[in-house]
Every structure is written in C-alpha cells, then in structure tokens.
Amino acid sequence: MLNRIFALIIKEFLAVWRDKKSRFVLIVPPIIQLFIFAFAATLDVKNVPIGILNRDNGRQGFELAQRFHGSPVFNKIIYLQSVDEIGPFIDNMRGVMVVSLDEQFSRNLEAQQPAQVQLILDGRKSNTTQIVAGYASSIIQTFNDDFAALSGFPQQNTILVIRNWFNPNLLYYWYNIPSLSGILTMLVALLVTALSVARERELGTFDQLLVSPATPFEILVGKTVPAVVISMLEGSLIIFVGVFIFQIPFTGSLFLLYCSMFVFVLAIVGVGLFISSLSQTQQQAVLGSFLFMSPSVLLSGFATPIENMPAWLQPVTYLIPLRYYLVVAKGIFLKDMPGDIVFNNIWPTAIIALCTLTAASWLFKRRLQ
Amino acid sequence: MLQDSPISIGRARRLKALIIKEFYQIIRDPSSIMISIVLPLVLLFLYGFGVSLDLDHLRVALVLEDTSPDAQSFAKSMTDSHYFDVKIGRDRREFTQDILKGAVRGMVVVPSYFTAFRNRQDIIAPIQVITDGSEPNTANFVQNYVTGAWQNWLRQEAISQDLTGLPLVTTESRFWYNEELESRNFLVPGSLAIIMTLIGTLLTSLVVAREWERGTMEAIMATPVTIVELLIGKLVPYFILGMGSMTLCVITARLLYDTPFRGSWLLLEFVSACFLTTALGLGLLISIVTKNQFAAAQAAMVAAFLPAYILSGFLFEIGSMPLPIQLLTYIVAAKYFVTSLQTLFLVGDIWSLIIVNVIPMLLIGLIFFILSSRLSVKRLD
Numbered sequence: 001m002l003n004r005i006f007a008l009i010i011k012e013f014l015a016v017w018r019d020k021k022s023r024f025v026l027i028v029p030p031i032i033q034l035f036i037f038a039f040a041a042t043l044d045v046k047n048v049p050i051g052i053l054n055r056d057n058g059r060q061g062f063e064l065a066q067r068f069h070g071s072p073v074f075n076k077i078i079y080l081q082s083v084d085e086i087g088p089f090i091d092n093m094r095g096v097m098v099v100s101l102d103e104q105f106s107r108n109l110e111a112q113q114p115a116q117v118q119l120i121l122d123g124r125k126s127n128t129t130q131i132v133a134g135y136a137s138s139i140i141q142t143f144n145d146d147f148a149a150l151s152g153f154p155q156q157n158t159i160l161v162i163r164n165w166f167n168p169n170l171l172y173y174w175y176n177i178p179s180l181s182g183i184l185t186m187l188v189a190l191l192v193t194a195l196s197v198a199r200e201r202e203l204g205t206f207d208q209l210l211v212s213p214a215t216p217f218e219i220l221v222g223k224t225v226p227a228v229v230i231s232m233l234e235g236s237l238i239i240f241v242g243v244f245i246f247q248i249p250f251t252g253s254l255f256l257l258y259c260s261m262f263v264f265v266l267a268i269v270g271v272g273l274f275i276s277s278l279s280q281t282q283q284q285a286v287l288g289s290f291l292f293m294s295p296s297v298l299l300s301g302f303a304t305p306i307e308n309m310p311a312w313l314q315p316v317t318y319l320i321p322l323r324y325y326l327v328v329a330k331g332i333f334l335k336d337m338p339g340d341i342v343f344n345n346i347w348p349t350a351i352i353a354l355c356t357l358t359a360a361s362w363l364f365k366r367r368l369q
Numbered sequence: 370m371l372q373d374s375p376i377s378i379g380r381a382r383r384l385k386a387l388i389i390k391e392f393y394q395i396i397r398d399p400s401s402i403m404i405s406i407v408l409p410l411v412l413l414f415l416y417g418f419g420v421s422l423d424l425d426h427l428r429v430a431l432v433l434e435d436t437s438p439d440a441q442s443f444a445k446s447m448t449d450s451h452y453f454d455v456k457i458g459r460d461r462r463e464f465t466q467d468i469l470k471g472a473v474r475g476m477v478v479v480p481s482y483f484t485a486f487r488n489r490q491d492i493i494a495p496i497q498v499i500t501d502g503s504e505p506n507t508a509n510f511v512q513n514y515v516t517g518a519w520q521n522w523l524r525q526e527a528i529s530q531d532l533t534g535l536p537l538v539t540t541e542s543r544f545w546y547n548e549e550l551e552s553r554n555f556l557v558p559g560s561l562a563i564i565m566t567l568i569g570t571l572l573t574s575l576v577v578a579r580e581w582e583r584g585t586m587e588a589i590m591a592t593p594v595t596i597v598e599l600l601i602g603k604l605v606p607y608f609i610l611g612m613g614s615m616t617l618c619v620i621t622a623r624l625l626y627d628t629p630f631r632g633s634w635l636l637l638e639f640v641s642a643c644f645l646t647t648a649l650g651l652g653l654l655i656s657i658v659t660k661n662q663f664a665a666a667q668a669a670m671v672a673a674f675l676p677a678y679i680l681s682g683f684l685f686e687i688g689s690m691p692l693p694i695q696l697l698t699y700i701v702a703a704k705y706f707v708t709s710l711q712t713l714f715l716v717g718d719i720w721s722l723i724i725v726n727v728i729p730m731l732l733i734g735l736i737f738f739i740l741s742s743r744l745s746v747k748r749l750d
Binding site: 019022024025029032033036037039040041042043044045046047048049064088090091092093109112113114115116117118119120121122123124125126127128129130131133134136137138140141143144147148157158159160161162163164165166167168170171172174175187191195199202279281282283284286287290291294295298299303304305307308309310313327330331334335337338341344 | 684
C-alpha cells in the first residue's frame, strides 16, 4: 500500500513538474504578485497633489500656505486663481483637495476674530481624502497654536505622544508580506488540487487511475501530499523573501509558524479536493476555486478590517481558514506571539481542515463508485 | 452590392453558425452561466458589504492611571465619540495581551502625573497613544481619531476655562460627491471593473484555451472558417454576456445599495463596451499564448484580475505607490475604467475626464488584438 501511495505521489509531482507551463505558473506569478502586492497594496497616503486657493493677500494666509509646502506629505501643490477653478480641478482629478482661504483671512486673524479655512475634498476617494483632511487639519492646528502663542494667549500644556508598537514607522509591506505568505500559499494549494482531478477527468487519464490497483483512499493521499508539499514550499519561499530581501523583522517562533501553515494548508487542500471531485471540467474547477478564493481574501481581514463589516456578516468570517492564519502570520512575524494565542487561532483551522478533508474523501469515494 | 456576393453570404452564414455554436456551449455548461451571472452578484455582494473602509467602531483601550476630573473629562470625550468602542482600565498591563491578540487596536494612556504636570507651567503633560502597528491603516485611523478627540477636548477645556481666542482658525471640510463619506459609494462602482475583467478575460481565456487543449481547435481549422471569423465568433457571445452582466450588476447596485448614479446610461454602456473589448482582447491573447486551461487561469489572474484589484486605484491610492509601479499602472486598462466608473456614478458626465480615460483604454485593447492576430497567424502556418 505504501508503495502504491509513494508511486502516486511521485506521479503527481511529475505531472506538475513535467509540464513547462504549469511549472512556470507555479513559480513566476507568485513572485511577481509578491513584489507588486508588497509595494502597491498600500492604504498609505503620500505624494497626492492638492490645490491652494489663496484669495487673501495678507501675511497670515501666505504663512499658512507655506506650511503646506513645508509638509513632507504634500509635495505637489498647484495654485488656483479663482473660485471657478475649484470645480474643474476636483472633477478632473487634478488634485484630491483644495485648501481655500478667503479675502478676510489675515484681517480677521490680526483682529483676533475667528478665521475660516475651507477644505474641499474629492469624495470619490473618501478613504484617501479623510487621511489627507487629517494631515491638513493638523497643519492648520499647529499654525493656530503658533499664532496664538505669538499673540500671547495662554497655552494648553498637554501633548499627545504617539507610539506604534511592532511597526514603528507603519511600513505597509511589513503587514503585506506576512499576509501574502497566507494568500499566495492558499492560491497555489487551491489551484494545484482543484485542477488536478478535473484535468485527469478531462484528459481521460482518470479512468486509467481507476483500473489501477490503487484504492480511492490511496489516490486521495497521493493527491494530498504533493499539494501540501508544493504549497509549503511556496509559503517558505515568501517567508524567505520577506525576511532576507525585504528585511522584515521575524520576532516569533519559526516552528509555530510552520505548524500553523501546515494546518492551514491542509484545510485549503481539503477545499481544493472537494471542488475537484465536484467538477467535471477544469473550467468548473477554476470557477469553484474562484468562488472560494474571493470571499476568503475579501472577508479575511486582509483588505479591510473585519470589525468594519456589518455585524451580521462578521460571524461568516469564522469559517474562513485564512482569517486565522493571517492573525498568526502577522503575530509571529511582528509581535512575537506567544504559543497560547497561536493555539487559539489554530484549533478552529484544524477543525475546518478535518471537515474539508472528510467531505472531500467522502465525495471522492462516492464519485468513484 | 458587395454584401450580396456569394462570399459575403458565406461569411455571414459561417459567422452565424459559429456564434450559435458558442452560445450553445455557454448555455450547456452551467459554469459559464455561473461565471457570468452568479459570480458577479456574489462579488457585488462581497464588495458592497464585506469591504468597507469606514472605521467607526475602533476598539481601543483607555488606561486612566490618573482619575482626576481632568482625566475623566478627557475620557468622556473619547467615550462620547462614535468612532470608538472604549474599554477602560487602570493598568496598562491589562491590555498588553489584548493588543497582542488584536482584540484592541490601540491604547490611550493618561499617566498618573497628568494633572500634576498640567497644573504647572514649566512641564508639558503627556497623553500616550499606542497603536498596533501590525495593522498600519487601522493604526493611522487610531492616530487620527484620537488626535481629533483630543483636540475637541482641548477646545472644550479652553471654552470652560475662558481662554478666549482659542481656536482662532477653524477648519470646515466639505467632501464633494460623497458627503456621507460612505466608502461603498466608490467601492461598488470600482468592483464593476473587477467583475467585467473576470468575464472578459478569465472566462474568455479559459474557453479558447479549452479548444486548444481538447483539440477541437484543429477541427474548426479544417473548416472553411477564417481566423478572423473564428475570433469574432468567439468574442461576440462573450461580449453580449459581459454587457448583460454589467447591466445586471448596475441595476442590483442601485436597488440593493442605493448607490448614487449621476451620469448617463448611454455613456456608461459606451465606456463599459470599450473596456470589455480590451478585456476580451487580453483574454484572447492569454489563451493563444498558453493553450492550456491551467496556465490560462493563472495568467488571467496575474495579468488581469490582480491588476484590476491592486493597480487600478480601486482600493489603493496610485500616488502612494513607488514610481516604477505607478508607471506600470498606465498599461492597466482597469485603471482608466475605475476612474470613469467612479466619476459616472458619483459626479456625472465629465466629458473631459471620460475622453482622456477612454482613449488609452482603446489603445491598450488595440495592442492586444494586434498581438493576438500576429501570434495566431504564426501558429497556424
């Protein structure tokens, strides 16, 4: 029996490795995705162009405009000449914000009357513009405080001291790459397994397998082991690139990370085999993988935090293996996550793995008989 | 008339036959229907409900080592804000574990010496904000919102202590076209680009690659059908399918999410048709190069789906990306489509912007078609 399983495993490895295109597809795209994702998937806001409409001819207006120039966030500033230009400027996306100062700005301030700054923001990108508005407000606030201090008003003597734990400079790729070690591993595990049975069926080689002495269980093991090995290798490659090329701190235990990855990959391989036994054609298998992939990535907390979702949707995320793996991967990379918290996130994945593998083997046997 | 010549009639008949064949193939394989009707609706649902950038229940811990009235009034300004779900404690060690687990996203500490320092003029009294940097976007929002709550508190303090003149400069923010700051309003239009990429590129590349893989392509080649007819016969059904599913999605988005739509239908259909043509061109190119469904599926993911998701400006700001990647976004057709869609939904028919976006889209499509016909001719010889 072991001999047969071993032979099947070797056959599966060869099936993936022998085909030049499949081989290419397993290695090159994940690496490209890793690099593009790592740099591009950022909700950071910098280098966005803004406009300033300064109708005030006084010193204070000039001073405030200069402060925007001094900020490292705003390095593309376009000056508008009249109110009529604001509409086209925003509409055509020449900038995401216009800072508008009226004619009275300096006069009001110097007379110690309230002076207003208007910010006009492009709601088409409300996440970006909210952050931009935050930056602008803090520039205006500092300007206000300095002006008040110069004019001899009593000062509030408190200060906010902000520290970011685990990632002091809030570098986005420190977040992206550990997360990608989960997402790309999942993609590979799913595609390798989901397409394997469907391809054999489509090409007719599945019948040959059926007339061989191998039992359904052996065939299943023969499909599972290579997929797990290939996916774990893919995951290791990403972790390697993250640590040695991107220089992301790895603070936790590598052993715990591999245990978690193993359980996670088992759960995904179960899903992949399940899809594979259900599909008649490769197209159906691709569709099935996609129907599983999209919700998994979108609801895993990778793109946007789970707590932003409506309350009725949040329980659904407990069914998603990626959700748990992301917490563990980021935790072990950046937070030196202790074993008990890792375990709390792994046992649900283990249960999911058990369910998906059982379901897959049941369906697989049923389809064979 | 040229149209009446036997050759043209033959061509028209062949085209009709091919299109009918393709339609049967679509109708008889349930997965094609799934990709064009069920999958778009599932995605629309996910993007509408699952993806949200509006943080209004940030879980933060507030540690009051100082329990003086000053500290209490600051605490109140935090608990009153609808942006926070505040957990209050006395000792920062209580929450270290919570931050590790991700149960809270940040911790605000009012130190025991806060009031004492505040009452002296020579020392500045600090309030410490600790965020969980492993989630950079959330950490940014924690910083922004805590700063906002703190400034509000200062303003109220200034009024109650009669420090006249503070603040002198007030800021008024107006968010045009999306006053309620609902991220769904721009995510749902953007998700249409992803949905159409799926139909245009993923489905098409799979279908054509399948003909190669199964050998039915050779059967078709043995018939009098020319390569141009074959391509048109393949593309027309999927074009109709794509436009149909786009229309379905827009109607669903309007009904389900009440997404504003301020442009005109006609322009939306036109822009979508341009994008779909480009997406189909890419799908065709992928299938001709790979001739294998597994490789085609992967290539469609890398060349079409991921760029539509990451590089289109749909979710991530292009200006914040490193320069080489910014340059790369110029050849991503979805980038132009997302901009047009967000403008058509939220602003209206801004012709100057739409034209600037449609032209590059069509140019990219043209390149795909030229490459496809070059490559397929070569292989047929």
